[in-house]
Amino acid sequence: MKKKKTHQYAKRQAKSNTVQPAGSNIAVSKKPFKWRKFSVKVLLLFIIIISVVIFTDSKGYFTADQSNNHINRKWKSFYNFTKTKEVDILLLGNSHIITGIDPFTLSVATSCNGFILGNAGTSIADAWFHLGEALKHTNPKTVVLETYCIGNTEKIKNDDISQIQSFEAQSDVFYKLKTMPGLLYSDSWIKAWSPSIRNHSFLLKDMNRIKYNIKNPNPSQPERLDLGRFARFPSGLEDSTIAKYDRLGAPVKGGEYKVSDHSRKYLKKIMALCKAKNIPVVFLTVPMYYKHIDSYPQWKATLNEELQKYPEAQWLDLQLPYDSLSYTKEAFENTYDKNQHLSNTGMYITAYKLADFLFQNNYSLPDRSKENVWIADFKSQYQFVYNQDAVAGMAGCTSVLKDKYIGNLHIKELLEIQGDKTKTAVLKIENNQELLSSIAVTLLLQQNNNVFNRSITMYSYSSVNPPLHKVYFVNLPNDVKVLGIKE
Secondary structure (H helix, E strand, O other), X not given: OHHHHHHHHHHHHHHHXXXXXXXXXXXXXXXXXXXXXXXXXXXXXXXXXXXXXXXXXXXXXXXXXXXXXXXXXXXXXXXXHXXXXXXXXXXXXXXXXXXXXXXXXXXXXXXXXXXXXXXXXXXXXXXXXXXXXXXXXXXXXXXXXXXHHOOOOOOOOOOOHHHHHHHHHOOOHHHHHHHHHHHOOHHHHHHHHOHHHHOOOHHHHOHHHHHHHHXXXXXXXXXXXXXXXXXXXXXXXXXXXXXHHHHHOOOEEHHHOOOOHHHHHHXXXXXXHHHHOOOOEEXXXXXXXXXXXXXXXXXXXXXXXXXXXXOOOEEEEOOOOXXXXXXXXXXXXXXXXXXXXXXXXXXXXXXXXXXXXXXXXXXXXXXXXXXXXXXXXXXXOOOHHHHOOOOOOOOOEEEEEEEXXXXXXXXXXXXXXXXXXXXXXXXXXXXXXOOOOEEEEEEEEEEOOEEEEEEEEEEOEOOEOOOOEEEEEEEEOOOEEEEEEOO
């Protein structure tokens, strides 16, 4: 019995060792797939990738050149500014606002704090996004919305770098998560959060940038008061460009202007948010050259259909009626392209026009002209002394006299400002209807110990036009000292 069992076992063993012919249908046992083990491996790989991305993002290895990133600079300045101060006039829009107004001039002309949060090439949705973030840090007395961002726009595609830079520069993570679906298409979400993913092509196309970033991780930018200014065009239209208007006609057709549902939606959101915060809104249209737009009255009528839905807001349209005495060719970017901006001179002009509008319509703005902190912020700015009294510590600037009446003229201040080659006498007279673009005065002067009176004509400029007084200028030799003004 024992031998028989041994024999049967040997036969079974031999049978199991027999090689099966090809094509045999006999099933071969497999190990079961272990989802848990697979999931752990995938999770570990994901954690490694995320860790690498977080590390390279924190070090800035894939950060693009930041030397001209005015968007990041602007938001850093905003956050730093609002730690201890309020923004009184908040300006929103696209490139037409950031190149359309000098916020320093607006601030010194209104004696308060103006700040521009705008983005080149973006729509009104971005303005709404900026407003929501700004209101977490400051309580503006007035919001100014430039109207060029209201148009036939949709959600921006193609990973617009300006919008992504703005998204990246803002600090509130939860607010960015909440608003991201309205601003960006889903295929841009991850790119908006990570420069490593956004700029991974540097590995193949720009290794020098990566090497530079490794040697210079996250270089700090000098902190300075920015206010969102983006002065790009130091000179105006050239005669050769102006000739194109006569030869080719206007590059922009006002009759083609439309307002999309996307624009209507976010305009409504902006107005609702300001209404909830009890913040008055001013619509502002920064002009282009008067020959640049054909049939602008049609454009204005179409836009007005939307703006009149918000009767609580006022509209300052500087395109029509057009001030041809102020907005000369020097006020505009030298381009015939459809999207034309203001020159640096034009930025000053528009700042003064907005300041005057706010004063004329009694917007409740604080007077910070006596605050030491405000003076310290602005006294070194080019336009400060033309709008405010001269203060101690202003190099090369001497106040000769203040608050003097000559006939029906109220002389607010007479100054002399030392330049490189000449000296400038500056006369500030309180506004009245009799003041013209030039004025004849008799100045008391001193030269080589000789004191004498000199009748002089002084001139005003459209780029220096405070709302409460008129400013006149005359150049004098460096060795002449201004002593006063004769009644």
